[in-house]
Amino acid sequence: MNGETPLISVKGLSVHFGLGRKLFGEQKVVRAVENISLDIPKGSFFGLVGESGSGKTTFGRAILQAAPITKGTIAYNDGEVDYDVASLGKLDLKDYRKRAQLIFQDPYAALSPRMTVRDIIAEPLEVMGLTASRKETDRRVREMAAKCRLNLEHLRRFPHAFSGGQRQRISIARALVCQPKFLVADESVAALDVSIQADILNLLKSLTEELGITFLFISHDLSVVAHICDHVAVMYLGRLVETAPTRELFAAPRHPYTKALLSAIPSLDPDNRGQAQKLEGEIPSPTNPPPGCKFQTRCPHAIDICRTEEPMLSQLGVEHDVACHRWEELFEDQAPSIVSAQVPEARPVSEPVSEPVPKPKPEPAPAAEEEPMAPEVLANELARMRRKNRIAIAVSIFALLALPFACAM
Numbered sequence: 001m002n003g004e005t006p007l008i009s010v011k012g013l014s015v016h017f018g019l020g021r022k023l024f025g026e027q028k029v030v031r032a033v034e035n036i037s038l039d040i041p042k043g044s045f046f047g048l049v050g051e052s053g054s055g056k057t058t059f060g061r062a063i064l065q066a067a068p069i070t071k072g073t074i075a076y077n078d079g080e081v082d083y084d085v086a087s088l089g090k091l092d093l094k095d096y097r098k099r100a101q102l103i104f105q106d107p108y109a110a111l112s113p114r115m116t117v118r119d120i121i122a123e124p125l126e127v128m129g130l131t132a133s134r135k136e137t138d139r140r141v142r143e144m145a146a147k148c149r150l151n152l153e154h155l156r157r158f159p160h161a162f163s164g165g166q167r168q169r170i171s172i173a174r175a176l177v178c179q180p181k182f183l184v185a186d187e188s189v190a191a192l193d194v195s196i197q198a199d200i201l202n203l204l205k206s207l208t209e210e211l212g213i214t215f216l217f218i219s220h221d222l223s224v225v226a227h228i229c230d231h232v233a234v235m236y237l238g239r240l241v242e243t244a245p246t247r248e249l250f251a252a253p254r255h256p257y258t259k260a261l262l263s264a265i266p267s268l269d270p271d272n273r274g275q276a277q278k279l280e281g282e283i284p285s286p287t288n289p290p291p292g293c294k295f296q297t298r299c300p301h302a303i304d305i306c307r308t309e310e311p312m313l314s315q316l317g318v319e320h321d322v323a324c325h326r327w328e329e330l331f332e333d334q335a336p337s338i339v340s341a342q343v344p345e346a347r348p349v350s351e352p353v354s355e356p357v358p359k360p361k362p363e364p365a366p367a368a369e370e371e372p373m374a375p376e377v378l379a380n381e382l383a384r385m386r387r388k389n390r391i392a393i394a395v396s397i398f399a400l401l402a403l404p405f406a407c408a409m
């Protein structure tokens with residue numbers, strides 16, 4: 001991207017899963033990832049977004065050599081080693097596991113309840129034989145725990161004693177203790193409260209900068225990605241539909257799917273709320289994807305060619321690619337105010353989140369003064385009320401007189 005060899009370079013990657021046994025005829029195939037090519041630059045915080053089922057996890061797992069690679073290549077180059085990830089031998093795979101790590105999505109399920117925090121963080125070091133003695137293991141565990149804002153007391157406890165945010169910090173310490181060069185964080189903050197999310201994102205960002213790690217940050221939430229990633233790739237039904245530097249993607253999205261995802265982010269500007277481009281319908285099944293553009297079943301701009309021909313990625317700028325037959329004309333048609341109005345202000349995560357200044361509420365309109373009644377209308381109204389009262393009194397007297405007879409019966 002900037003002339004430097006990317007840490008990860010993916011070319012034509014496909015990951016297919018066969019469904020069930022093939023008895024007669026064709027076996028059903030899930031095309032979870034289809035023909036994706038992209039580069040992840042060294043030191044970048046690279047976001048991968050898309051709805052659930054778009055193939056993000058499978059893509060991340062394939063890069064970590066944890067999903068079967070059906071087609072394509074993944075090159076890893078951190079300056080020390082240069083690997084073809086799809087065809088690693090046993091020894092190189094062991095080394096690659098040390099260099100490329102995963103932070104799990106669910107901090108509750110990821111940590112063994114029977115191990116202390118010290119043992120959880122130390123496990124990768126021990127399994128991979130990265131330390132010579134228990135003393136060295138303890139030193140590295142303590143160092144990494146401190147970086148992740150865990151203290152010595154925490155190391156003696158079991159995971160159940162911790163909150164979701166603290167557990168995620170334990171998971172991060174465990175992933176970082178082997179000093180990896182590349183981290184995949186798959187929906188790592190999705191299970192946490194918003195305030196804890198900010199804390200974990202800040203920690204990830206500062207650790208990445210301090211330790212020089214390259215990050216693949218997988219999320220369905222574009223607003224989280226906007227605040228932490230410097231580059232974003234958007235996936236839909238196993239395909240890459242758009243990729244660009246974060247600011248550019250938010251300021252000038254070109255793919256209708258990206259625009260729909262962006263407009264789903266709640267706007268703080270009340271004048272802007274009506275302009276959301278709704279994403280109707282469900283993502284189709286990857287076992288039976290539609291022909292042509294995979295987004296054609298939900299795209300408001302689909303025309304004949306979209307139903308027959310799959311759009312290829314075209315390069316708009318140095319780092320901006322989009323796969324849509326109509327991106328040029330749709331972008332020209334788009335009023336700039338609509339696009340720019342939807343851009344959330346990207347801010348460094350280290351800055352405190354400033355509360356939006358509430359707009360002064362409009363004064364309630366004074367109640368309209370009631371018109372005084374005309375004298376003849378007033379007299380009629382009083383007569384009507386008196387009649388009503390007389391009827392009510394007569395009914396009550398009749399009921400009282402009838403009561404003894406009713407009791408005697």
Ligand SMILES: Nc1ncnc2c1ncn2[C@@H]1O[C@H](COP(=O)(O)OP(=O)(O)O)[C@@H](O)[C@H]1O
Nearest residue numbers: 017030032051052053054055056057058059286
């Ligand atoms: N091991 C598997 N076997 C069969 N299908 C799978 C497997 N893993 C994922 N899939 C399917 O691949 C598609 C993409 O899944 P996934 O990568 O988890 O998407 P995302 O992370 O974007 O939600 C989904 O339809 C999912 O059901």
Ligand code: SF4
Nearest residue numbers: 293296299306324325
């Ligand atoms: S190729 Fe056609 S259907 Fe696909 S996103 Fe572009 S306009 Fe929509």
Ligand SMILES: [Mg+2]
Nearest residue numbers: 056057058186
């Ligand atoms: Mg996923």
